[in-house]
Amino acid sequence: MNELLWYVSRGTGVASIALLTAVLVLGVVTAGWRRPHGESATVVMAVHRWLSLGMVAFVVAHVATAVGETYVNIDLVSAVVPFTSGYERVLVGLGTVAVDLMAAVAVTSWLRPRIPERVWRGVHWAAYALWPVALVHGFAMGTADQPVLRGVTALCGVVGVAAVVWRLLSSSPDRQRRDAVLEERWT
Structure with a gap:
């Protein structure tokens, strides 16, 4: 049973990072100046939300199996409080920081209609x-x-970095128009 938990922990971890990357890419696309409009925006946002929910489920399974398997000792406190694990304190702690950040993003997204937009953002x-x-x-x-x-x-x-770089390098249509106006000759 312990070996099964070990494999499930690794598998759900990899699935979690793959889903998180997909969620990141969709978030970057929907937040940029070149974001989709109309029905395609609705579809992209829906996929972003559903993949986020799936990612949360896989992260919960990853944490539960990492705590449950006994090959290494990672307790429940270490899954919530960063850098308290007796095993690979820093690396497990980074995972805990990621889980805590994910929880904050998930909770505020769930509360989005009830909290100020700037808090959610x-x-x-x-x-x-x-x-x-x-x-x-x-x-x-x-x-x-x-x-x-x-x-x-x-x-x-690679995929996540490419998406973020695209987001940083993509310019707004307004910026492009201003640059074009600045290049015109004013004689």
Whole structure:
């Protein structure tokens, strides 16, 4: 049974980072100046929300199986309070930080109709910290003899970085128009 929990923990961890990366990419797309409009925006936001919910479910399963398996000792407190684990304190702690950030983003998203928009947006920006912290946790805690798991995590890193770079480099239509006006000759 313990071996099964170990495999489920690794599998749900990799599925979690893959889902988190997909959620990040969709979030970046919907937050940018080139975001979809109309029905396609509704579909993209719905997929973003449903994948987020799925990611939360996989993270809960990942944490539960990591705490439940006894190959290494990770207790429930270490799953909630960062850097308290007796096993790989820093790396497990990074995973805990990611879980705590995920919980904050999830709770404020659930409460979004009841809280000010700027509060929700401020907490939602934590996702930009959540993703790299989770990525480092997953890559560093990944088993060395499991190249597929590390490969998936590395691929998620490439895809996530590409999405964020695209977001940073994409300019608003208004900015493009202002630049065009500035380039015109004023004689």
